[in-house]
Amino acid sequence: xxxxxxxxxxxxxxxxxxxxxxxxxQQYLITHLYDISEEIVKGNLLKSYYQKWKVYxxxxxxxxxxxxxxxxxxxxxxxxxxxxxxxxxLVCLILAEIESDRNGNFVDPSPxxxxxxxxxxxxxxxxxxxxxxxxxxxxxxxEVTSQYYSKEAALFASERDFTAYMIKALKRIEEExxxxxxxxxxxxxxxxxxxxERQWITNQLASFEVEIKNYLRKGDDEALSVLYSLIKRxxxxxxxxxxxxxxxxxxxxxxxxxxxxxxxxxxxxxxxFLFSMRSNYLALCRTAFENNAYFIAAVDKAFRVVIxxxxxxxxxxxxxxxxxxxxxxxxxxxxxxxxxxDIDEKLNKMVTLFEYLDEKxxxxxxxxxxxxxxxxxxxxxxxEAETQMISSLKQTCGNDYTxxxxxxxxxxxxxxxxxxxxRKYLCDHRENTFDNFRIVVLxxxxxxxxxxxxxxxPPSVLKQVLLAFEKFYVSQHSGxxxxxxxxxxxxxxxxxxxxxxxxxxxxxxxxxxxLLFNYKDxxxxxxxxxxxxxxATLINAKILAWSGTPAQVVLNKRFSRARGGGKFKLxxxxxxxxxQKDASKATIDAVITDRQISLQATIMRIMKTRRKIAxxxxxxxxxxxxxxxxxxxxxxxxxxxxxxxxxQYLARAADFTDCYEYxx
Amino acid sequence: MATGNEKPQPxxxxxxxxxxxxxxxxxNAVGMWKWDVECDTCAICRNQVTDCCLKCQAEKVYNxxxxxxxxxxxxxxxxxxxxHCCMSLWVKQSPKCPLCQQQWSIQRxxx
Numbered sequence: 001x002x003x004x005x006x007x008x009x010x011x012x013x014x015x016x017x018x019x020x021x022x023x024x025x026q027q028y029l030i031t032h033l034y035d036i037s038e039e040i041v042k043g044n045l046l047k048s049y050y051q052k053w054k055v056y057x058x059x060x061x062x063x064x065x066x067x068x069x070x071x072x073x074x075x076x077x078x079x080x081x082x083x084x085x086x087x088x089x090l091v092c093l094i095l096a097e098i099e100s101d102r103n104g105n106f107v108d109p110s111p112x113x114x115x116x117x118x119x120x121x122x123x124x125x126x127x128x129x130x131x132x133x134x135x136x137x138x139x140x141x142x143e144v145t146s147q148y149y150s151k152e153a154a155l156f157a158s159e160r161d162f163t164a165y166m167i168k169a170l171k172r173i174e175e176e177x178x179x180x181x182x183x184x185x186x187x188x189x190x191x192x193x194x195x196x197e198r199q200w201i202t203n204q205l206a207s208f209e210v211e212i213k214n215y216l217r218k219g220d221d222e223a224l225s226v227l228y229s230l231i232k233r234x235x236x237x238x239x240x241x242x243x244x245x246x247x248x249x250x251x252x253x254x255x256x257x258x259x260x261x262x263x264x265x266x267x268x269x270x271x272x273f274l275f276s277m278r279s280n281y282l283a284l285c286r287t288a289f290e291n292n293a294y295f296i297a298a299v300d301k302a303f304r305v306v307i308x309x310x311x312x313x314x315x316x317x318x319x320x321x322x323x324x325x326x327x328x329x330x331x332x333x334x335x336x337x338x339x340x341x342d343i344d345e346k347l348n349k350m351v352t353l354f355e356y357l358d359e360k361x362x363x364x365x366x367x368x369x370x371x372x373x374x375x376x377x378x379x380x381x382x383x384e385a386e387t388q389m390i391s392s393l394k395q396t397c398g399n400d401y402t403x404x405x406x407x408x409x410x411x412x413x414x415x416x417x418x419x420x421x422x423r424k425y426l427c428d429h430r431e432n433t434f435d436n437f438r439i440v441v442l443x444x445x446x447x448x449x450x451x452x453x454x455x456x457x458p459p460s461v462l463k464q465v466l467l468a469f470e471k472f473y474v475s476q477h478s479g480x481x482x483x484x485x486x487x488x489x490x491x492x493x494x495x496x497x498x499x500x501x502x503x504x505x506x507x508x509x510x511x512x513x514x515l516l517f518n519y520k521d522x523x524x525x526x527x528x529x530x531x532x533x534x535x536a537t538l539i540n541a542k543i544l545a546w547s548g549t550p551a552q553v554v555l556n557k558r559f560s561r562a563r564g565g566g567k568f569k570l571x572x573x574x575x576x577x578x579x580q581k582d583a584s585k586a587t588i589d590a591v592i593t594d595r596q597i598s599l600q601a602t603i604m605r606i607m608k609t610r611r612k613i614a615x616x617x618x619x620x621x622x623x624x625x626x627x628x629x630x631x632x633x634x635x636x637x638x639x640x641x642x643x644x645x646x647x648q649y650l651a652r653a654a655d656f657t658d659c660y661e662y663x664x
Numbered sequence: 665m666a667t668g669n670e671k672p673q674p675x676x677x678x679x680x681x682x683x684x685x686x687x688x689x690x691x692n693a694v695g696m697w698k699w700d701v702e703c704d705t706c707a708i709c710r711n712q713v714t715d716c717c718l719k720c721q722a723e724k725v726y727n728x729x730x731x732x733x734x735x736x737x738x739x740x741x742x743x744x745x746x747x748h749c750c751m752s753l754w755v756k757q758s759p760k761c762p763l764c765q766q767q768w769s770i771q772r773x774x775x
Contacts (some may be wrong), residue, residue: 376694437691444698444714461688473697479737479774481700488694493686503689511688518684555685 025063026073033081040082046093049086050111053078053118079122090115091137095144098183102148102175109182120185130187138188142195149199157204162211166226169200173233201234208241213248225288228295238294246298253277253306267325274319275349278303300356308358308631316588320359324366326350327389332374333381343385351392358631360397361594365587367393368405368448375412376440376488383409397628404446411447415440418476425472434461439469441482449485458486459515495543498559504543505569509534514543522552541570599632599640607650607662615658699737699774701745707763708750713737717747737774742766748773 036056040048060074083090094112101107119133149172156165176196180189201208208231215223231237256273281299289295308317330346357363374380386409394402419439426435442449458466470482489508493515494501506514513534516523535553538544547554561568602625606618613621622637641660644650653659699713709718716735738748744763746754754762761768 377692434688434691436689437693439693439695442694442696444696445712445716447696449696459688462691462693465691466693469693477697477775478772479700479739480697482695482697485694485696490692491688492690494689495685496687497685514686515688518686 022073026077029074029077030081033077037082037085040086045086045089046097046115047111049082049090050114052082054114057118057121075122076124079124083118083122087136091140094137095141098141098179099144099148101179101183112183116184130185133185133187137184138191141184141188142191145192145195146199149196150203153199153203157207162207163220163223163226165204165207166223166230169230170226173197173200173230197233201230202237205237205240208237209244212241212244216245216248216252221284221288224284228289228292232290232292238292242292242294242298245295246302249277249281249299249302250305253302254309265322267322268329270319270322271326271349271353274303274307274353277306278352304356304358307353307356316362317357317359319353320357320363321366321584321587323350323353323357324363324370327367328370328374331381331385331389332379334379343381347385347389347392350389351396354393355396359591360401361598361629362588362591364401365448365591365594366584368408369583369587371405371408372447372449375408376442377490378438383412401629407443407446411442412440418473421476422469422472426468429468434465437465441473442485449488457512459512461515495559497555497557500560501566502559502561503567505567507534507570507572510538510570510572513538517555522547522554524552537571543570595630595632595636596640598626598629599637600644602626603637603640603644604649607660610662612653612659612661615660618660699745701737701739702743703745706745706747706750708746708754711747713745713747717749719749720747739771739773740766741769741771743771 036052040052042048056074056078060078063074094115097107097112116133116137119137120130123129123132152172153169156168160168173193173196176193180186180192184192208227212224212227214220215227227241231241253274256277278299281302282296285291285295285299307319309319310317326346327350330343330350354360354363371386374386380386390402390405390409393405415438418441419437422439423435457463466484473482474480486508490505491508491511492503492505493511494503513523535544539546539553542556543559544553545556546552599622602622603618606613606621606625618641619634619637623632626632641650645652645660648663650660651663653661701713704712704714706713706717711718711721715721720735736748737745738751739745740751740761742761742764744761746762751768755768759768760766
């Protein structure tokens with residue numbers, strides 16, 4: 001080694017020898033390579049190529065140390081005299097070896113890897129890096145890979161069911177990863193895998209799209225998980241596949257969850273169904289889809305579709321109403337669930353679902369009606385829960401949304417205080433009246449309470465109290481006028497004429513009739529003329545009976561109840577369910593009126609700031625401004641615009657540009 | 665609110681009304697108040713007097729529910745009524761009732 005260096009130095013010290021040395025070494029290399037070339041074909045070409053290359057490379061390495069400058073010469077000579085000669089055969093052999101490895105046979109990686117490395121090494125000095133390797137080997141290799149796997153994948157897809165196919169694909173791709181590391185240059189890694197994935201996954205996209213629905217239907221979480229681990233390898237496929245899930249979920253949800261599907265659905269069942277559907281599929285996203293954002297979004301979207309699905313002639317979703325009744329069910333105390341232990345959980349459920357609602361205004365209408373009922377009848381299980389519920393709604397929809405609900409709660413609070421103060425007032429004034437009462441005074445603006453029926457003459461026991469209270473109230477609040485709402489008033493009466501002690505909970509009107517019997521035995525219908533329906537309820541309940549003489553009623557002195565305790569509740573009117581349907585229809589009518597007003601207000605607000613605006617832009621701004629409350633139908637917005645034009649608040653632009661102008 | 669599982673008890677004499685057929689145990693009365701006014705709308709802001717005035721309404725929306733003083737009604741000697749808020753602003757410009765042009769003086773303020 002040192003000798004060589006000495007010789008080299010001696011030669012280069014004098015330039016004239018340098019060229020001579022170069023040509024001598026070149027001559028030597030050529031003869032040497034001739035010998036190699038003859039020997040190389042004697043055995044297995046790939047192996048002996050690899051061995052000779054190894055020795056030669058080591059020689060070249062020494063020579064490199066000795067004369068760096070000559071290194072290129074060595075490689076160039078090998079390229080010309082060996083590589084170019086055997087290139088075609090070599091590549092064929094390498095590809096055959098790799099195919100054999102793919103077929104599961106054992107292949108010694110060193111000669112293959114070594115030969116491939118030599119291709120990298122032999123790259124001509126002035127061309128792009130890896131060019132020789134890419135042209136001589138990589139291109140044909142990718143071609144072969146594509147053919148091989150396309151054949152295998154097609155065969156597998158036709159022979160086995162899809163689950164087996166997916167498992168096979170996953171295994172083959174993982175094997176190929178290891179294989180690429182073992183044999184070829186790492187610069188090809190991603191290209192080879194891409195080819196492999198294209199054959200196994202991308203080309204089967206249609207099957208993936210079909211099968212994901214089948215797996216979801218069967219609830220085959222494992223298969224879904226395998227499916228995802230394949231799909232995630234090809235990021236552009238995630239979206240189309242997840243959108244199939246969206247389709248499936250919304251179809252499925254609509255069929256199973258639609259309120260029209262299995263009428264009548266109870267609010268609790270409905271909410272439980274929706275919530276469990278959502279949380280099941282989110283759990284699936286977690287376990288099978290690694291919480292991939294596309295899949296989570298698919299669940300979300302599907303859910304929004306299901307919950308806002310419209311049916312019926314009004315094109316309104318039934319969900320807001322059911323959700324409001326669901327709230328009522330868990331916020332109301334009743335004999336069946338005197339204490340609600342899981343209010344927090346239910347509240348959570350409710351708020352989660354609420355956020356998906358498009359028609360929050362419908363919900364609000366129903367909710368406030370039910371809240372009013374709970375507060376007036378003091379059937380709310382806890383005011384704390386009510387407050388909590390309202391503040392959750394406020395967080396989602398803003399202050400404006402809950403203002404009325406809040407002032408309803410406030411009214412109840414002040415009424416409690418007022419009742420206490422009134423009792424004290426009665427004591428102070430030594431008014432000896434009936435005193436087991438609760439008086440609620442509502443402010444007119446916030447309560448969803450309709451026009452009044454006339455107040456029948458109150459029984460004398462109560463008349464005194466009412467008058468006293470009116471006097472008391474005016475002394476507390478100047479400038480106010482009180483109006484009693486008898487149809488919201490409830491009483492409890494004890495029936496003293498029966499062997500068993502019964503206490504009956506009844507409406508104010510029912511009480512008015514019953515108290516008449518304290519003074520006489522028969523009551524003629526004229527006396528209850530205004531109260532036809534009420535009388536019927538009492539006869540229905542067998543508390544009253546027709547007497548022998550026409551148009552007169554008497555007490556049923558043999559009244560008894562077979563089941564239940566001594567306390568019971570009278571139905572307020574006959575055909576209560578019918579009433580509920582009417583009420584729900586009326587509520588929705590009210591919502592639609594409110595929407596029109598709110599749309600017109602929104603349009604005017606926009607027009608006032610913009611002065612002139614294009615039709616399309618106006619529509620989209622209106623929709624975005626109202627989106628917190630509801631999703632307006634385009635037809636409805638148009639109708640509102642028309643009506644505002646009729647009222648000359650706006651006009652179509654004179655220049656036919658499809659714009660509107662504000663008229664000040 | 666019936667608990668439903670109470671055993672019927674024998675008649676007791678604790679209430680003085682027991683000689684009657686029915687005796688009232690409990691009563692839940694519901695009333696509604698409104699301002700004792702002739703005209704339901706405030707002539708200044710055109711809102712209902714039972715609602716709060718236009719300005720308070722807007723503030724309610726934007727102030728995130730911070731409650732300030734309640735929006736009440738005011739009666740003038742002429743018996744015309746307005747929101748107290750609206751009238752306070754009005755008298756800064758003109759000391760007359762906007763409806764009858766009489767000198768404005770407050771008769772009473774709602775509470």
